[in-house]
Amino acid sequence: MKRIRDWFFTIPALIGIGGTLVLFEILGRLSLLRGLSSFERTMTTLQRVLLKAFGIAGTSISVKGADNLEPDAGYILISNHQSLLDIPILGGLLSSNIPKFIAKQELARRIPSVSLYLNKGGNGVIDRRDRDQALDIIAEVGREAQRRRVSVVIFPEGTRSRDGTLGAFRSAGAKALLEAAPNLPIIPTAIDGSWRVMENNFLPIPYGTKVRVRFGEPIARHVGEDPAKVIAECRNWIEGTLEEWRVSPLAGEGA
Secondary structure, three states, X not given: OHHHXXXXXXXXXXXXXXXXXXXXXXHHHHHHOOOHHHHHHHHHHHHHHHHHHHHOOOOEEEEEOHHHOOOOOOOEEEEOOOOOOHHHHHHHHOHHHOEEEEEEHHHHXXXXXXXXXXXXXXXXXXXXXXXXHHHHHHHHHHHHHHHHOOEEEEOOOOOOOOOOOOOOOOHHHHHHHHHHOOOOOEEEEEEEOHHHHOOOOOOOOOOOOEEEEEEOOOEOOOXXXXXXXXXXXXXXXXXXXXXXHHOOOOOOOOO
């Protein structure tokens, strides 16, 4: 019965998700004609609508710590990574902070709206096989984010977790970002449950998935800071948050 229920809600959810991506591919290209700010507003709306579409399948998001970020301010968010859904989650929740994302180049190809946004929205699209190129791109995204007072999200694990387990951090990219944007405060960020949405590659989407997001208190920047130590501090905070959630699942959520 659970499988039937999952499919019953997955079909309209996928129709909504697909329709949203196609519609905003068109709207996004039109908004580009009016400049980057217009495009960013359109893509923020896209991310919010995508979350509504996933809601058709009962996906819900619980958020804590959002008041740790001031509206219209720039930050570096160091987050764990569980799903492609993490991007619209953070983009939709932090719309006034206009988060940019460091993403692998595979996502910037042939995905309506998503690829358009990654390629045209000031994000960092990197080839993980070319370390020097990747670090240069990450640094440029950081410099531009600091100049414009927008935010950047980086997932130092380098790939999404298939089961919610926190992986080792590859710190080179995060270090390059911190060094390129020394004035942006750092927000450790934890996400849990989004991996469940994709555990069947959307076929079906498990109904009623609960996703948790928590934003930590800003870590102030200072001259002479040790980037490796800051990154390790963020990972420890994320690990502690995930462990806390494992022993205190949301109602209807498995441990």
